[in-house]
Amino acid sequence: MRVPFIKMHGLGNDFIMLDARETPLPGPLENATVKALADRREGIGCDQLILMEPDDTATIRMRIYNSDGAEVEACGNGARAAGMLLGEEATIATAGGMIATRPDASGISVDMGVxxxxxxxxxxxxxxxxxxxxxxxxxxxxxxxxxxxxxxxxxxxxxxxxxxxxxxxxxxxxxxxxxxxxxxxxxxxxxxxxxxxxxxxxxxxxxxxxxxxxxxxxxxxxxxxxxxxxxxxxxxxxxxxxxxxxxxRIIMTGGATEAFRGTFAWDDYAG
The missing domain is CATH 3.10.310.10 (Diaminopimelate Epimerase; Chain A, domain 1)
Structure with a gap:
């Protein structure tokens, strides 16, 4: 199965964005899968992988994985990237708490909480x-x-x-x-x-x-x-x-940029 992705960056901090709001991933995002996708020579390459999922309490749930495969609680640049893809005021549930994004003249404004x-x-x-x-x-x-x-x-x-x-x-x-x-x-x-x-x-x-x-x-x-x-x-x-x-509350404002889109074969990176 081929999985679509969007490559984005916030001031050079780059992300693989996976949108699983409507179509779930073929399998779990295991540590080895994230590391393989994040590899800059044999994978797509990124600092973090961002998984966007449906959520009952927010516009989306955002899960964040560092390039070493570990899941972490928060990512401000990743929140701006997600906010840009959403294109409107949104609430985002993360492991670090609820945040809010909205389009701004300077890019995306993010309420990072207290x-x-x-x-x-x-x-x-x-x-x-x-x-x-x-x-x-x-x-x-x-x-x-x-x-x-x-x-x-x-x-x-x-x-x-x-x-x-x-x-x-x-x-x-x-x-x-x-x-x-x-x-x-x-x-x-x-x-x-x-x-x-x-x-x-x-x-x-x-x-x-x-x-x-x-x-x-x-x-x-x-x-x-x-x-x-x-x-x-x-x-x-x-x-x-x-x-x-x-x-x-902390408000962060800055840009986010879409670099390119593509697909990858799940079985080439899973497990």
Whole structure:
């Protein structure tokens, strides 16, 4: 059986979009299937695979798989891609909670919900101050920990490009203090309305853009009084606008792009 797919990206963070709202997939999305499809040499290639399914409580249910095959809770760029395909105001159920999308003059606006800062909501292995974790790895230390549907630590640095994130990222991601692993952000505040950001994404590695990372880093900077309540976050793939409202909800706005469509033979990748 051949399965249709849509290849999309949000600022270079790329996705295989599978729409199973009307026609279910021929079989379960097992770890090996996702990894094979995500392979950039022998598969279609992606940072994440997004599965869109019917849902009784929302417009769709969105399931998110990293390129290592692991299912994760949230993906801001993937939400914008799904929102663009839906083409109208929509609610999206995810493992990280309910989010809402709507078309915007700047692309797609996503209500990412309310951030969490409690140690057991991150989660951490044991209680500690999430405003400044008493931890360090190499040149990176005292991050803020936050959950925006998935878990992040945010380090503030003078020069984001100077951080050897390809070496430190996997060390921090896999540290036992983070029982569900962690996304790692290095953020450089340029001015009150502008930041630069690089992200090591758990299960995917260095990425050109990370929507939840932009949300987490912007809110972390706001908590520390470094930026205003609306800020443009500049990632290697392009900018995202993040606003943290008085109602405590995070609004992310940015573009998403369809690259191409095609089909693949399910049996070539299943199992």
């Amino acid at each position: 951030p969490r800062f409690e140690w057991d909501a991150i989660p951490l292995a044991y209680p500690m101050d999430t405003e400044r974790l008493p931890l360090g790895w190499g040149t990176l230390e005292a991050p803020l920990a936050i959950n925006v549907g998935n878990p992040h630590v945010v380090f503030f640095v003078d020069d984001a490009d100077a951080v050897p994130l390809e070496a430190l990222g996997p060390q921090i991601e896999m540290d036992s203090v983070f029982p569900e692993r962690i996304n790692v952000n290095v953020a450089e505040v340029v001015e009150r309305a502008s930041m630069r950001l690089r992200v090591w994404e758990r299960g995917a590695g260095l990425t050109r853009a990370c929507g939840t990372g932009a949300c987490a880093s912007a809110v972390a900077a706001m908590r520390r009084g470094l930026v205003d309540r609306e800020v443009t976050v500049h990632l290697p793939g392009g900018p995202l606008i993040i606003a943290w409202g008085d109602d405590d």
